[in-house]
Amino acid sequence: MSGHRLVLWFRNDLRLTDNAIVHQAAQLIQKKQASEVVPLYCFDPRQYIATPWGNPKTGAHHASFLLQSVLDLKQRLRDIGSDLVIHMGKPEEAIQGLCREGQQLTVLAQMEVTKEELDVDEGVRAALGSRGRLQLLWGNTLYHKDDLPFRSDMSELPDVFTPFKQKVEARCEVRAPLPAPKEGALPLAADLDPARLSRKPSCVEDLNAVVPEGAPRLASLPRHPNAAIAFEGGETAALRRLKHYLWDTGCISTYFDTRNGMLGADYSTKFSPWLARGCISPSTIFHEARAFLTLAAAEIVKRYEEQHGSNKSTYWVIFELTWRDFFRYFTIKHGSAIFYKHGVTGQPRQWVNDLELFRRWRDGRTGMPLVDANMREMKATGFMSNRGRQNVASYLTLDLGLDWRKREETGAKATDVLQGADWFESALVDYDVCSNWGNWVAAAGLTGGRINHFNITKQSKDYDEKGDYIRTWVPELAKVPAPSLFEPWRLSREDQAKFGVQIGVDYPEPPKSRYTSNGSFGGGSGSRGGGGRGRGNGSFGRGGGRNSRHGGDKKQKPRSDFERYG
Numbered sequence: 001m002s003g004h005r006l007v008l009w010f011r012n013d014l015r016l017t018d019n020a021i022v023h024q025a026a027q028l029i030q031k032k033q034a035s036e037v038v039p040l041y042c043f044d045p046r047q048y049i050a051t052p053w054g055n056p057k058t059g060a061h062h063a064s065f066l067l068q069s070v071l072d073l074k075q076r077l078r079d080i081g082s083d084l085v086i087h088m089g090k091p092e093e094a095i096q097g098l099c100r101e102g103q104q105l106t107v108l109a110q111m112e113v114t115k116e117e118l119d120v121d122e123g124v125r126a127a128l129g130s131r132g133r134l135q136l137l138w139g140n141t142l143y144h145k146d147d148l149p150f151r152s153d154m155s156e157l158p159d160v161f162t163p164f165k166q167k168v169e170a171r172c173e174v175r176a177p178l179p180a181p182k183e184g185a186l187p188l189a190a191d192l193d194p195a196r197l198s199r200k201p202s203c204v205e206d207l208n209a210v211v212p213e214g215a216p217r218l219a220s221l222p223r224h225p226n227a228a229i230a231f232e233g234g235e236t237a238a239l240r241r242l243k244h245y246l247w248d249t250g251c252i253s254t255y256f257d258t259r260n261g262m263l264g265a266d267y268s269t270k271f272s273p274w275l276a277r278g279c280i281s282p283s284t285i286f287h288e289a290r291a292f293l294t295l296a297a298a299e300i301v302k303r304y305e306e307q308h309g310s311n312k313s314t315y316w317v318i319f320e321l322t323w324r325d326f327f328r329y330f331t332i333k334h335g336s337a338i339f340y341k342h343g344v345t346g347q348p349r350q351w352v353n354d355l356e357l358f359r360r361w362r363d364g365r366t367g368m369p370l371v372d373a374n375m376r377e378m379k380a381t382g383f384m385s386n387r388g389r390q391n392v393a394s395y396l397t398l399d400l401g402l403d404w405r406k407r408e409e410t411g412a413k414a415t416d417v418l419q420g421a422d423w424f425e426s427a428l429v430d431y432d433v434c435s436n437w438g439n440w441v442a443a444a445g446l447t448g449g450r451i452n453h454f455n456i457t458k459q460s461k462d463y464d465e466k467g468d469y470i471r472t473w474v475p476e477l478a479k480v481p482a483p484s485l486f487e488p489w490r491l492s493r494e495d496q497a498k499f500g501v502q503i504g505v506d507y508p509e510p511p512k513s514r515y516t517s518n519g520s521f522g523g524g525s526g527s528r529g530g531g532g533r534g535r536g537n538g539s540f541g542r543g544g545g546r547n548s549r550h551g552g553d554k555k556q557k558p559r560s561d562f563e564r565y566g
């Protein structure tokens with residue numbers, strides 16, 4: 001099959017190591033089943049439209065990280081004697097332009113699972129017609145889809161996490177990472193126009209070339225001084241972060257104890273933006289973590305174990321990556337139901353339509369300091385901790401009762417839709433369709449799993465005991481001591497004067513809710529949204545609940561070790 005051309009269509013797999021399509025291409029070339037390669041990335045205008053509320057579908061934090069990732073991939077391909085064509089337009093058009101008379105084309109791409117992406121696949125197939133084929137390969141999960149003990153349509157997948165985790169841990173192995181291609185492994189198509197190869201966007205503003213008319217323009221954002229970490233896109237930076245978190249600092253050894261933090265660079269791994277864009281694979285992290293445990297870090301682990309009894313921490317990072325898998329497979333099972341009003345349970349629920357209240361939540365002006373701090377952090381930096389995400393989602397859906405969706409099932413005007421998940425999609429640097437919408441539908445209590453209705457005040461006390469996180473992002477309350485800081489609407493006039501803040505003027509009063517003595521939203525002591533299990537005492541509070549930090553699940557018994565990986 002000499003003369004066979006391969007198009008390596010990169011999407012959310014912007015890396016060379018442990019990349020199924022890269023590996024497949026290198027093998028086909030080696031076996032002389034293909035002769036040339038065109039690595040391709042497309043900035044697809046459909047990803048840059050305005051959301052129903054006028055937000056950019058791909059916000060500036062995400063766009064900037066993505067651009068850096070694409071440019072890093074290009075450089076890494078050049079380092080092995082190949083290159084990357086960067087196309088400013090739809091993949092269908094780019095791929096059609098790569099077809100040559102009398103030459104068969106195979107387009108290799110990573111398999112996606114949600115409707116928008118599947119529709120693009122269809123478009124590419126149609127553009128190829130009889131001149132070639134689209135071959136989709138699985139990637140980007142910890143456990144390979146083909147290794148799961150469920151049917152491939154995931155109809156047997158449990159709807160809650162724990163049985164999923166137990167089954168995959170008992171029956172599957174994490175595959176070893178595929179090697180990165182060697183120099184010369186991906187020979188470029190000889191007729192590739194050098195001008196086409198040299199064309200590349202160099203700053204976020206250049207991406208405006210694909211922003212459709214009427215959609216918000218993108219603009220570079222300077223790094224916020226309070227940002228926990230300067231996220232830099234690309235495989236190179238991802239591997240650096242992995243090295244930092246494991247080998248340089250040993251932070252992974254204390255992850256179990258620090259993972260519910262909100263302030264600082266290292267309380268959690270911060271791997272999510274790189275995982276979301278596929279700059280690193282979960283399997284690479286897994287095998288590096290195992291090496292960390294068994295080899296050079298034996299000393300650190302021993303020290304840790306002496307202090308803490310056992311090392312749960314390294315396992316716990318892998319545990320979190322299993323959650324990431326769960327939402328991906330959950331999406332295969334339930335399809336677009338994760339976007340729908342009644343979620344996957346189909347349970348009817350009355351949602352509140354209040355644009356002003358939604359804006360207060362979005363902009364960090366609810367009057368609930370923990371919620372506001374988190375929402376401000378995300379807007380300014382693109383990142384929010386998992387603890388924060390759980391709380392703000394619970395507050396929006398279960399306390400304010402505001403609609404969390406992006407789309408109505410049918411026919412509704414876009415402007416009828418209020419959207420928490422959609423704002424996250426726009427604002428997050430680590431936006432990942434399955435992790436985001438899956439977590440949101442779980443937070444809204446619409447998966448059939450346990451509903452985690454957080455008590456925001458208790459969560460503030462438990463996870464921001466001294467108020468340092470809140471003060472970082474809500475300077476209006478800088479002088480208010482904890483615990484008054486967590487319920488500033490209760491401050492007397494004298495205390496407000498003493499602490500230099502006037503509630504209702506400098507900092508808002510919260511909307512009427514179960515937290516405030518002046519209101520009855522949610523019935524005071526009652527609960528909205530499916531029984532409110534965990535309500536009142538904060539379902540992830542210190543003590544037993546700390547072992548689980550996710551929605552839709554029973555409390556976890558902590559694993560005592562990492563033995564199954566050793």
Ligand SMILES: Cc1cc2nc3c(=O)[nH]c(=O)nc-3n(C[C@H](O)[C@H](O)[C@H](O)COP(=O)(O)OP(=O)(O)OC[C@H]3O[C@@H](n4cnc5c(N)ncnc54)[C@H](O)[C@@H]3O)c2cc1C
Pocket residue numbers: 259268269270271272273275276317320321323324325327384385386387389390393424428430431432433435436437439440443550
């Ligand atoms: C409402 C809501 C929306 C979310 N949206 C996203 C999103 O768009 N993209 C995204 O990557 N994560 C999302 N998450 C999951 C989680 O909050 C982030 O992955 C995590 O906070 C990222 O920080 P980290 O990399 O330091 O995580 P760590 O605590 O270090 O965890 C390691 C990795 O495990 C995975 N992980 C951890 N928790 C979860 C989880 N609950 N669900 C799925 N994967 C998880 C992530 O890949 C993460 O990088 C969302 C959670 C909630 C509650």
